[in-house]
Amino acid sequence: MQATATHKHTILIVDDNTEILEFLQDDLEEQYTILTATSVKKALPYFEQEMITLVISDILMPETDGLEFCCMIKSNIELSHIPVILLTAKNGVPAKIEGLEQGADAYIEKPFSPEHLQVQIANLLSNRHRLRSYFSSFPLSTIHSMAHSSADEQFLNKLHQVIVQHLDDPDLDVDLLSTKLFISKPTLYRKIKSIADMTPGELITVTRLKKSAEYLAEQKYSITEISVMVGFNSATHFGRCFQKQFGMSPSKFLIQGQSE
Incomplete structure (x- = not known):
């Protein structure tokens, strides 16, 4: 070997x-x-x-x-x-x-x-x-776009549901995911890494940012309100993460949505 x-x-x-x-x-x-x-x-x-x-x-x-x-x-x-x-x-x-x-x-x-x-x-x-x-770069693409089988889709559905249910909790981590999904941490890490090429922590952050994009598209909340809703302690930190992930600021994404 x-x-x-x-x-x-x-x-x-x-x-x-x-x-x-x-x-x-x-x-x-x-x-x-x-x-x-x-x-x-x-x-x-x-x-x-x-x-x-x-x-x-x-x-x-x-x-x-x-x-x-x-x-x-x-x-x-x-x-x-x-x-x-x-x-x-x-x-x-x-x-x-x-x-x-x-x-x-x-x-x-x-x-x-x-x-x-x-x-x-x-x-x-x-x-x-x-x-x-495609999943990691486009704000409104869904986690299901990475599924290659019905078993994958079921796993990603459950994973997404758990993350979204605890989205406003800044302490959401792999321990909570492992417990809720009844999967060991090493197995969960391997599965997420293989499907998404991310660690569980990175996927949690991306899911927070994607949910924030949904809120921004609704045009019902301010950027500061949304940052709290998706579990960021600071609107400034939220803005930096959004910019790094999607190549644009939350305000620019909001302006694009308003012009469409």
């Missing part, structure tokens, strides 16, 4: 064929941190130990096959955000449909070109990056 490099995405590859594992690792390790396992049972501990960005799995494996593995990932609220690429020797539309029905994000038939796999990986990761950027 290779040591995790913080500047690289971490990809977990699962295949009972060691030659394929070695081939894929050799092909991908220049760009990504690669973890390998010859069975689903051996792969599962990695999810507790590492920040897995993407999973590549063969379908035809003994004990637990790739379809079951994909279903396990996509139905687990702690893992459902992780994109899955399935590899298979099965040809034809029915086999592909079977894989996609289990929640696979991409389906590649063997034999495949390394370039094809590289492009699929890059597309999945860049798409997630674009959604994160």
Whole structure:
């Protein structure tokens, strides 16, 4: 196993064929941190130990096959955000449909070109990056825009509800989120970091600012009133945070809304 490099995405590859594992690792390790396992049972501990960005799995494996593995990932609220690429020797539309029905994000038939796999990986990761950027940069974009599965959407809904319910509490933190969501702090951190590329604390701040944008758009409250409503102790600090996050001051955002 290779040591995790913080500047690289971490990809977990699962295949009972060691030659394929070695081939894929050799092909991908220049760009990504690669973890390998010859069975689903051996792969599962990695999810507790590492920040897995993407999973590549063969379908035809003994004990637990790739379809079951994909279903396990996509139905687990702690893992459902992780994109899955399935590899298979099965040809034809029915086999592909079977894989996609289990929640696979991409389906590649063997034999495949390394370039094809590289492009699929890059597309999945860049798409997630674009959604994160859209969410964090646009004041009125919603947290649901980052969901990639129904399990993700349920998690993000619950997370958003808890934050909004405690929005005016300056002491809202990861401990409260962990308690309300019945998720351990390490798991919550990994989940939020993987979906939003933020810490829980950063997501709380962004949610406060987005809620403030909603209030500003309603044009019912002053900027000072809104800063208190969303949990900032100082209107000046609120203004600085809003400017840093969205590239404009609250007053400029308010003026834009009035002119539309």
